[in-house]
Structure formats: C-alpha cells, structure tokens
Amino acid sequence: MVTGGAGFIGSALVRHLLTETQHEVFNVDKLTYAGNLESLAPVAASPRYRFLQADICDRAAMDEALRDFQPDAVMHLAAESHVDRSIDGPSAFIQTNIVGTYSLLESVRAYWLGLDQERKAAFRFHHISTDEVYGDLHGADDLFTETTPYAPSSPYSASKAASDHLVRAWSRTYGLPVLLTNCSNNYGPYHFPEKLIPLMILNALDGKPLPVYGNGQQIRDWLFVEDHARALMEVVTRGKLGETYNIGGHNEQKNLDVVRAICALLEELAPEKPAGVARYEDLITYVQDRPGHDLRYAIDAGKIERELGWTPRETFETGLRKTVRWYLDNREWCRHVQDGSYQGERLGASA
Template sequence: MHSNKKLLITGGAGFIGSAVIRHIINNTNHSVINVDKLTYAGNLESLALVEDSDRYAFERADICDMTTMRCIFSEYQPDIVMHLAAESHVDRSIDEPGEFIQTNIVGTYVLLEVAKDYWSDLIGSKKNNFKFHHVSTDEVYGDLKRADDLFTEETPYAPSSPYSAAKASSDHLVRAWQRTFKFPTLITNCSNNYGSYQFPEKLIPLIILNALEGKDLPIYGNGKQIRDWLYVDDHASALLHVALTGKIGETYNIGGHNELQNIDVVKSICSILDDLVPSKHSNIAKYQQLITYVDDRVGHDIRYAIDATKIANELNWTPSETFETGIKKTVQWYLNNTTWCEHVKNGSYQGERLGLVKNR
C-alpha cells in the first residue's frame, strides 16, 4: 500500500492527463493538482465527473511561466510530479514548429528547474520519496524498418517530425537533470492512445464523428502505416503505477500489444458503427464507402511497435483491454456523449488537419 500522495499533473485537461486524473480520483485516495494552460486541446469538461472532489484542485497556468510555477509548487507542496503537458499533434508541428519547441522543450526545462529547486529544499521522507515522472512518446524512436523489430528502452532516438524531435529533446533534458543533479526522475514512452474524451483531430475520434455525419473518412497515403494502439484507461493506470513504484532513473515503454494498419483501424470502426447505428445517409449503405485517400504526411513514419516486456516483468503491469474490446467501448462512448463532441466541434477545431481529399 502507498500512503496518500499529492500529485501535481501538468496537462491534466488534455486527453491522457484527464484520464489519469479520473483514474486517480475514482480509484485511489491520492489527491491531484491539475496545472493546465487550456490551449485548444485542453477541455475541463473532460473532468466534469471528478471536479467536485475535495481531492482535486485546478490551476490555469503556463508551464513556461517560472514565477507562477514556483508559486504553485510552494502552495501545494506536491509529492510527485507527472509531466504530461505538451503540444502533441504531428501535423500541427509541421505547420507551426515554434509552439512545440516552446512548450515541449522550454516548458520542460522550466518545470525541471522549478521542481529541482523545490525538491532541494525538502527534508526527510518528503525529499527521499519525491519523483518527477516525465510522460513521453514512442515517436522519439523514429520508425521501425523490419517487420519483427520492436522499440525497447535502449532503442536509439531518431525522431522524424518537429513534434517527436521536441519530445526527444525534453527526454534528454530529464535524463540530464537526473544524471547531473541527481534529481529523481522517471520517463515513460507510450504507443498511440485512443479512448474517450480524445480531441477529434486524432484518427479514431475523427473517423467516428465524420462517419456519423456522412463525411469523408480521410486516410493518409495508402493507409498501411502500422501503430500499436493503447487504450487510454490502461495507459492511465500504467502511468500512476510507474509514478508510485517505478525505479528512479529508469525508462519504461508502455504499449497495448495491438499492432494494426491505419486502414484496418478505420474499417473496424466502420464495422462497429454499421452494427450500432446503421447509416441513414442516402449516398451510402455501409460506412466503409466513405473512406477516401489523401496525400500522405511529409516524413510519415511507417511503423511503430513497443516492446513492453520491462514494465511487465519489473513492475507487473500489463494492459487490460484488447483493441477489439477497447475500440467497442470507444465508439460507444462517442455515441453516448454527443454533447461533449458538439462542444468541442463548435470551438476552435473544425476538422481541418487531414489534408485535401485526392481526386478519385
């Protein structure tokens, strides 16, 4: 058993961050301080079910603002930091890399400095048990060339996009602060997440919502890019487990053991929708008829796949959901939560990220 901890979570209004907070509030006695700037992908509606808990607090703040971050650390005195705040969309990083450099690199630097100074002043068990958990991505490894290759914790970094390069840079900073200053850090690198409350610029919610509206289902290139899919609630449980039990200085890869081509992901969503809400659109009988191919993303990685042996063997964690069970829950959630979807779609995001449909 772990004594009740105070966890400061950056980016807690985002997709993965909100899942972590819901998991903590609903399944443990730990308390949470959510620090989020509320940029376009941050949505406090994703936390409506837990926001009234006396173990939850929210601070709207930019992790690049050192003065404000020092005040937050001083006021709340966290036991663990879980750093999830990041710009995370590859297409946006190609269009506007500067925002990714600022948030993912400079923001991580500021947070490391503030947390290190805070930790340095702690005493006794509070200092000995403090942890800084940096949440990263498998995209820092680049892509895999051979069909049987997997990313391990020792895979060399070879990022392909401004987004993954910025995340790789932040990982290096975290390791440097641990090595140079003996600052107690952990890193996790995860595969593609999916599930409830995901911002609809990402593949799975975009496909679900477009299909329901009878819109084109855009697929990059030939759709044969392979990703390892991790259900977000599994990821949330893994992140808390690492934060509580992980060994200082270690990296843990978190995967879902579900390698699928993008086109097969889309077809599986169409099949589930055919069963749950058969098409009423006059132009199609089956949702797969909406699939259209768009120009491929520049520098598009072909295959990601995670070897999650270490976290299974050393921390005894494995995912609970298969892709088949997780994707059914995900589609059903979007069908049941149309109000959340409408509020998101009525805001700054209008589904513009996936390029122009090719002329067929």
Template structure:
C-alpha cells in the same frame, strides 16, 4: 500523496486525474493553460472532489510554477503538458519547441529547486514522472523489430524531435542534479474524451456526419494501439512503484495498420448505427504527410516483468468501448467541434 499533474485537462492527462481521484486517496493539482486541446468538461465527474484543485498556469511561467509548488507542496509531479499533434507541428513547430522543450526545462528547474529544499526523507520519496511517446524512436525497419528502452532516438517530425529533446533534459536533470525522475514512452492512445483532430475520433464523427474519412497514403502505416485507461494504470504503477532513473515503454500489444483501424470503426458503426450506404464507402485516400513513419511497435516486457503491468483491453474490446462512448456522448463532441467548450476556458481565465 499530493500529485501535481501538468496538462491534466488534455486527453491522457484528464484520464490520469480521473483515475487518481476515483481510485486512490491521493489529492491532485491539475496545472493546465487550457490551449485548444484542454477541456475541463472531461473532468466534470471529479471536479467537485475536495481532493482536486485546478490551476490555470502555463508551464513556461516559472514564477507562477514556483508559487504552486510552495502552495501545494507536491510529493509527485506527473508531466503530461505537451503539444502533441504531428500535423500541427509540421505546419507550425514554434509552439512545440516552446511548450515541449522550454516548458519541460522550466518545470524541471522549478521542481529541482523545490526538491532541494525538502528534508532528506521527503527528497527520497519525491518523484518527477515525464510522460513521453514512442515517436522519439523514429520508425522500425523489419516487421519483427520492436522499440525497447535502449532503442536509439531518431525522431522524424518537429513533434517527436521536441519530445526527444525533453526526454534528454529529464535524464540530464537526474544525472547532474540527482532529481529522482522517471520516463515512460507510450504507443498510440485511444479512448473516451479524445480530441476530434486525432484519427479514431475524427473517423467516428466524420462518418456520423457523412463526411469523407481521410486516410494518409495507402493507409498501411502500422501503430501499436493502447487503450487510454490501460495507459493510465501503467503510469500510476510507474510513478508509485518504478525505480528513479528508469525508462519504461508502455504498449498495447495491438499492432494495426491505419486502414484496418478505420475499417474496424466503420464496421462497428454499421452494426450500432446501421445505414443503407456503408460507412466504409466514405474512405478517401489523401496525400501522405511529410516524414510519415511507417511502423511503430513497443516491446513492453520490461514494465511487465518489473512492475507486473499488462494491458487489460484488446484492440477489439477497446475500440468497441470507444465507439460506444462517442455515440453516447455526442453532446460533448459537438461542444468541442463548435468551440463552445472553450467558453469555460475563457471563464476560468477571467
């Protein structure tokens, strides 16, 4: 099959591209406009594959998208392109509205027109898979509650509101036009190639540089942590075996308070890169961000029962692999931190 993947140079997107090229016979067209979070170095292991193509295109540009659909004739669209950092959405929501809402609408319309032109057999096999977040559900009340696929939406931030909007658009395009869509809502991802503004890589790299380790509020916010490669296996299962019109929640079964995550990273670093002053001494509590949800937790029983997916990594195994990856790939981290990774973006753009 031919996969058109938007946002394939991002953290989760690049993991999806690597997985498909390395583990299947399918081909991939990576469509990414290479914002600050897009990094082609994350795809260096597969960029020479004859089954891989990269296209520098903004998903808000319908004319260019239409040309890509005509050129590559995809069987599957996996839509991961999104602005995703909550703090950035609070400081400047405009990009989130544009990319996450207008971009999704634009992609849906181009995909719908393309799908309408296909033969009946090709139409039946086509899939549009929208990758979303558990943050659309807001936060949970009691300690035993879990997000299910029917939990009402109650987004708290401009980021989650924009993703909720895009989810609604995807469902409407199936209900109104018949476009065969799927939606997945995942919990917090972590793992290799994660941009350093996110919690776990930020803590790792700050600790190695002997900088403060900022923790919002009291650090008691609870998240369900999902190793990115487990997430990718789930995404591939959904798009190849899931039923059109369905939503699947994907979680790691690993609820941890943020302060527990930070402390665990410090302990692993102390073991692997010991120093006289403990890394945990660098923890600093900072003012909580506005509208910060207290707890997210996923009920992933549907995808387990219907598609047979369960995460392979526990938080303990996944976080150790993650810390080890960053320690072994400091050069990649430094190129992201000093901005030199963007030279490749500029070279592609030229």
C-alpha cells in the same frame, strides 16, 4: 501534481487518480485548444481535486504552484502533441515541449532541494513521453525497447526527444529523482476529434469523407488510455528511479484496418446512416501522405510487465468497441469541441 491534466491522457490520469486511489490531485493546465475541462466533469467536484490554469513556461507560476500544493510527485504530461500541427507550425512545440520542460524542471529542482530529507527521498518527477522519439521500424518483427536509439522524424517527436534528454540530464547532473515513460498511440473516451479514431467516428456519423494518409498501411501499436493511466500509476509509485519504461498495448494495427474496424462497429451500433451513405466504408478517401510519415511503430512492453506486473486489460477489439460507444453516447461533448464552445470554460478557470 499533474501538468496537462485537461488533455486527453492527462484527464484520463486525473479521473483514474480520483476514482481509483486516495491521492489528492492538483491539475495545472494552460488550456490551449486541446485542454478541455468538460473531460474532467465526472471528478471536478471531488474535495481531493484542485485546478490551476497556468503555463509551464511561466517559472513564477510554477514556483508558486509547487509551494502552494506541496506535491510528493509531479507527473509531467503538458505538451503540444499533434504531428500535423507541428509540421504546420513547429514554434509552439519548441516552446512548450522543450522550453516548458526546462522551466518546469528548474522549478521542480528548486522545490525538491527545499524539502526535508524524508520528503526529498520520497519525491518523484515522472516525465510522460512518446514512442515517436524512436522514429520508425522497418523489420516486421522489430520492436522499440527502452534502449532503442532516438531518431525522431517530425518537429513534434524531435521536441519530445529533446525534453526526454533534458529530464535525463537533470537527473544525471543535479540528482533529481526522475522516471520516464514512452507510450504508443493512445485511444479511448474524451480523445480530441482531430486524432485518427475520433475523427473517423465523427466524420462517418456526419457522412463526411474518412481521410486516410497514403495507402493506409502505416502500422501503429494502440493503447487504451485507461490502461495507460493504470501503467503511469504503477511507474510513479513503484518504478525504479532513473529508469525508462515503455508502455504499449500489444495491439499493432494498420491505419486502414483501424478505419475499417470503426466502420464495421458503426454498422452495428449506428445503423441509421446519413442521407446518401450506403455503407460507412464507402466514405474512405485516400489523401496525400504527410511529410516524413513513419511507417511502423511497435513497443516492447516487457520491462514494465516483468518489473511492475502491468499488462493492458483491453484488447484492441474491446477497447475500440468501448470508444465507439462512448462517442455515440456523448455527442454533446463532441459538439462542444467541434463548435469551439468548450473553450468558453477557460474564461472562468482558476485555482
């Protein structure tokens, strides 16, 4: 059972599960603005796939979903995840990320307690989180490890930190078999266009400004979303109960350099520019920095490599090229998100 499986990372995980494994998948998603069923079109017809539109805050709906599907593992990705939106309206982040995680934990605990001994021993609750719970790094060589103290900077990261603490508490207090992962910035196909990389690609193709916060020197570790989906499968199937695994791409990049790399790829792959644009890079515009903006994130992913043998397959260069090419080849998906028509799907969504 995957919560938030119509979101960016969740849909990549669902596609991976259905194309690369034999697992049955039950996708539970509220279908907020970030949930897009079109991202699941390649696998939606699979006989091993089911979908339910429901809110993780709805305890009765979660109880019924668990009873109905009888999962061996729950992978919890449902979350509000955009920092800017959390600054403008933190309430939804508190409700979904904290209250929703609490409600889901209680549903899962009741379900787990009702399993027979064999299934109870095999069950896993995998909570997927973010490196933003750690705050930011100041030393050029510092890295986040699984024991880095939490120091969240935004309402989003604070709400995710709270959800991490709840999951660990339900493990310690009630014995719930849990696993946690904290990942770096994801990118790749089907990414919602308000995020940095797809926003820059689509704005450039439309001849619109490419807004860069502050001086663009903020550093992020970039993880190709399909690499992340592989890592999540390694953790949920082979990870040690109660442990946390950091998942990173080994790809630290300054935001400004990311935007310039996108512009360079577009010069090669989409040389016919909008009217009045001589170079894509000329569209770069510096805007006021966001409040509390963390300067640098970087993950030490040594533990998951040592214990589970996972390393990313994509470099930033290969992953970014695949991403830019996907957006060029899937303009209809982008248009449906930009004009809001993708949201019409949810009207008929059901189990």
